[in-house]
Amino acid sequence: MKLNNLIILLFVSLLAFSCAKQSTPMGGPQDEDPPVVLEMTPKDQSLNTKPEEITLVFDEYIKLDNANKNILITPRINKDEVIFTALKNTLVIELNQELEDSTTYVFNFQKSITDLSEGNPAENLKLVFSTGESIDSLNVSGSVNTYFPGRNDKLEDAIVGLYPLVDTTNVFIAPPYYLSQVDSSGNFNISNIKAGKYLAYAWQDDNNSLKAEYKSEAFDFIRDTITIDQNIDGIQFNLSKGDQNPIRLLRSSTLGSNYTIVLNKTPIEVTLENEEMGKEIFYTLGDKRINLFSKQVFSDSLAFNVSLKDSVGYQIDSLIWTKFEESDRNPEKLTTTANSGKSFYRNLPIELTFNKPIRDINYDSLYLSYDTASMIAISPDMLRFKDSLRRDILEINLLVPDSIPFETFSLKAADSTFLDIEGQYNEVALSANYKKLKTETLADAISGKIEGSEGPFIIQLLDSKGELKRESYLDQGNQFSFTLIESGNYQIRIIEDSNGNRRWDPANFEERRYAERTFDFIDPETGTKNITIRGGWKVEDIVITAQPKTGLRTNPN
Structure with missing residues (x-):
């Protein structure tokens, strides 16, 4: 009997629990309607009002999405003092500040207010009121x-x-x-x-x-x-981006047997004047620093006239006294990197970058290999340093004739091929690979003209990822052309080089100088930047129209 009573009691308890449990009804159409304002205080377009608090009541429960960012309030108020609170179907805005006299205020809610269930944003929601007699329009x-x-x-x-x-x-x-x-x-x-x-x-x-x-x-x-x-x-x-802080010299000091100059930003132009520059003393340019290296020790301090210019056009000139002394500090090891992986046709442009100026090269262990037994010797006339005062970027230019029937070429440099200014040899052998393109795989040309702008121009051919593949400079005229191009998808960018310094210059805020214009080819049919070209093709008569200049394009209406 007791067992029967226990079973009945358990059944009744489960039945009562199931009846008491609430859940969201299944099925039915999804709510796609945005919340609608039922009431605003103050009312939209109100005059002669200075509210301490603003209230909006909606037809359903709401939530706020990043109100401090998404709710735009004009004219400027102290937004740090404003408190936004969403409770059920009501938004309360506590201003906590005095509003200006005779001023029209606009609260543009954008998509900051959504319904609680589906996140549908309130559409085109604005509140406009004036603390004076009229609404500014x-x-x-x-x-x-x-x-x-x-x-x-x-x-x-x-x-x-x-x-x-x-x-x-x-x-x-x-x-x-x-x-x-x-x-x-x-x-x-x-x-x-x-x-x-x-x-x-x-x-x-x-x-x-x-x-x-x-x-x-x-x-x-x-x-x-x-x-x-x-x-x-x-x-x-x-x-456009451009660090607007003027370039500054932070400090300078000896570093081992060398000398370093530390800056607040990396300059784009460096002038170092001393009679030993390019003879016994060379430099490298790193991230926000200039490192001076000397072949020998100098017993006296040396004076350098230093002139630096940054990307936005600021310039500093300074006199620095340097020391190049004996040091027990172990020199940094010499490292080498190459522009490996580049494709070429006949003329192979190799670039080697070192972490220090190079003093000497052993040409017996520097060559171009194209099979297990064949090579092209590298001779001094094929080499040049990109900057003779730095000697840290070495350019090797050589012609690979079509009579050599190979596609892959490797630059080889054994260990101890390069000797740096501190007497350190490269300890690791270098191998960099390059691919020779076949004539039949190359497109003949991409050519066109520029409209709506005056040169000189920097014309850049970019791949589909936006990486620079070719560049040319146009002093006069508006016609451009790139020939013998590897098949693929490309983009063309034009830089209007107004000052003729062969680089793009960003805006200078203090001097009220605009950034130099850039504009891209836009396909009028597809609306994209892409130009597709294949072997043997020519893409001609491309028209690249300049973007509008900064400023007022049309007359007020």
């Missing part, structure tokens, strides 16, 4: 382009900002007064602007600080003051 719009875009760069991470001309801050110091997020197509629109004079900037806001970083973030600016007294359309920005 002026708009500024345009587009943003990126020079040398990185793989992780997204235009929708970029920001365009306006700073009042009377503002003492700028894009590197503080967030803008008005701002807009750039969309994935590179377009932007800033609305509800008060009439006045402004400075305009755009930047890749990778760290979500609402201001640009001197060293790491691409940026651009409009050089002239923009007077906004009517709607303006057609502002163009071209983002």
Whole structure:
């Protein structure tokens, strides 16, 4: 009897538990509707209001996605003081600060508010109100382009900002007064602007600080003051990176028997003046440092006039007294790297890079091998140092005739082939392989012209990964051509070398100088950068049109 009662009690308990348990109903259509605002306090387009708190009530439960980044508030307020709270179907924004008089405020929620169940974002949600008698209604719009875009760069991470001309801050110091997020197509629109004079900037806001970083973030600016007294359309920005900190000499000192100069950044131009330079003393350029090497010890200090220029154009000139003394410190071992893996046709360009200046070469153990028993001897007339004051990059140029019926060639250098300035030989033998291309596998030419720009030009042929394969310089005219090209997919980039220094120059913010323009070939049919070419082909009459310059492209409307 007791056993029967126990079984009945257990059955009733399980039945009660199953009835009490709640679960999400199975089936039914998925919720695809975004949350809809039922009530706003203050109301949209309100006048003469200075709220301490803003409330939005929705028709369903909501959640916030990174409100500090995704909710754009203009004009500028202290966002660190703002508190966003989402509870059930209500969003509360505590401002915790006094708003400006006679000012139109815009809260652009973008995609920061989603429904709780499916994550559908509220669409085109904005709140506009004024602390004065009227709503400011002026708009500024345009587009943003990126020079040398990185793989992780997204235009929708970029920001365009306006700073009042009377503002003492700028894009590197503080967030803008008005701002807009750039969309994935590179377009932007800033609305509800008060009439006045402004400075305009755009930047890749990778760290979500609402201001640009001197060293790491691409940026651009409009050089002239923009007077906004009517709607303006057609502002163009071209983002580019360039460390805006001026180059500085941090310290210099002896390092063993050598001398080192430490900098805050790596220069692109180095001038070292002393009568021993290129004779007894040579240098290498490393990451933020210049290393001076001497063949011999000098009893007295030597004076060097040092002139350095960085990538954005800043220059320093200094007088440095150096010492080259005896040292018990063991010299660093000599290392060698080669541009192995390169393909070539007839002319084989070999490049060897050393960690120290080279004093001597043993030509008996340096040669080009193309089978187990055959080789081409390397002679002094085939060699040149890329910079005679450095002697750390050795270029070997030789002709491989078509009469040699082999595809693979190997540069061989035995140990003790190279002697550096400190008396160290290479301890490891070098072997670098190169592939000779057959005539029938080569495309005849890629040629075309440049429109909408004036030279000189740097013309770069890139592979499908964006790596540089060939480069040419065009002093005059707008016609270009690359011949005898390996089959494959390519891109063409044009650099407008305005100052003729044969390199691309980024913007200089302090000097209000724009970055040199770059633009790519875009296939008008596919909208891509790719050019496919095969053996025996010619791709002619390519037209590369220059991108718009930074600035106001069209007249205000």
